[in-house]
Amino acid sequence: MSRYQPPLTLTTKMLSLIADISEQIGQLTAMDERLQTPQLRRGNRIRTIQASLAIENNTLSIEQVTAVLAGQRVLGLPREIQEVRNAFAAYEAMPDWQPSSRTDLLRAHELLVGGLIDEYGQFRRTGVGIYRGDKLIHMAPPPSRVVHLIDDLLAWLGASDWHPLITSCVFHYEFEFIHPFADGNGRMGRLWQTLILSQWRPVLSYLPVEAVIRDQQEAYYAALSAADLLAESTPFVEFMLRAMSLALSEAVQGEPEIDPVTDPVTDPVEKLLSALHLNGPRKISELMADIGLVHKATFRANYLRPALAVEWIEMTHPESPSSPAQKYRLTQLGKQVFARLKSAKKF
Template identity: 75%
Template sequence: MSRYRPPLTLTARMIALIAEISEQIGQLSAVDDNRQTPQLRRSNRIRTIQASLAIENNTLSIEQVTAVLAGRRVLGLPKEIQEVRNAFTAYEAMPQWQPANRSDLLRAHELLMQGLIDECGRLRRAGVGIYRGDQLVHMAPPPSRISALIDDLLAWLDKSDWHPLITSCVFHYEFEFIHPFADGNGRMGRLWQTLILSQWRPVLAYLPVEAVIREEQDAYYAALSAADRMAEATPFVEYMLQALNISLREAIGSESVTDPVTDPVTDPVEKLLLTLENRSMRTSELMVEIGLTHRATFRNNYLKPALAVGLIEMSDPENPKSPTQKYRLTDLGTATASSLKRK
């Protein structure tokens, strides 16, 4: 049996973050069962997928990812559209897997990379270096060592008595250090950390921490590099705990989470639905009608949440940035608007 134990220094910052995160998980769990609707969970899953793929240079927007998963045509690179479909399939299959099971790890990679690389679901057979621009930032272990390193890491994960928050972050770092696959290692590491956390607290299965990482992408890579230089996961663990902390704070503060299950629509989305009833309108027309002047506020609080849960749709989803783009209610949006009017 392997006695491998990843090097880590427990810091006061980690302990403080674990305490804060645990408290926030309790708050989120208290409202999750009664108030997190299937629409909200789907919205968070879409945010997770879009952000995780964006970190890997996928250019599709939230609106385009939503359209792809709704089966609508989207003007985008076939590879990027395939990445979205694969990622959704993989995240939906997540409850079937055991984090320490090698076969499950390979199956997850196969789903995530199907049709994108030849070696999907198989450990890499060639050397690989990780570059940022022209600079080599990490030379991964040679392929001859990959199988043993992964087995050691999974054996440690299976027996680890560390706090699950620490364990998941350490696994994420060690996985990225090994870089076991020819491609898809970043998205696999983030997927597997979510799997580990979701088996500890199910509410974390839909926490879009990837969106926080996407916003702080330079810090993410800097934490990986710092951990490499120190030859231990400590800087990366601190970074990931902070990202989880921020994501939980945003989830708890979200209007969507605090709304009752019988009314999953936020006030801005409700206003948008009632404005759009029986007509199609451009962004500029909607903003005038609603009384807004700040385009970012309109997109973040009104447009994106309604698109993400399928309450509205674009008149031209293949060209999301078209100057003639209009928005209209879907069948679900029409039914929701009618329900809102009867309240």
């Protein structure tokens, strides 16, 4: 049994959030068989990957990430495209790993950053400081201590009897504090927290918490800094529990996609599929006119991205997402979805 115990103050806020999250997990588990089809799980995984990489300054959009994983050409930096492929491979391999295994941790890092840095699948050998602009916000422990610190943390993880929600958040913070790799630490911390949670409740394997973190990125870094100042993970644990609660709330409410075969498709996506079926490939401006929308941001968020994420539609020019000639069309899967909806007299 590990002698190391990460410092933490259990707060009433944490207990309240754990109760809320547990209730939401129960609701999501009850819905899971009905909602979490392979297409929707893939869509959530794409959201997870795009958000986790965006936190690390990858500029590819949901549409571009979807195209990369579909094997289509995308106009983007080769490094960013490789990051997407690596991240998808890492998340797909996640069920084969044990959270407390150093070997699995190194294998995961190799998948995540292989071909991007020289020191993949191995701990860093140099000192590292984390900067925001010109300001040093965290000096990681020296490389000579990394193996010892990680082994202590993994041993604690394997023996901990704390609630898995707390354990996963504490591990995430402690991992970021150690910063064991030359690159990819943020992505690895978020991946490993998902691994821990997925072994507690499998429904959490596809929960895109990273999308919440991306939208609250300043608060994420502020929570890390606050934990550093207190020398315990309490502020970060509270932040991550809130992020999980929000992600679960969105999932329980069915945002943004619903399986059209077993449940009514969301009204926006239904209108989009109908427009493309009736008119064939269309530009965004044409689709918005077909549907009767004037706000492009609303169209992208509620119509276009959900349908792209589950591969019901695709770009005619995926290698150049911003091309003036860009149009969108139904995929074969989208045509099948539409046919089933039509046969069910939904149109």
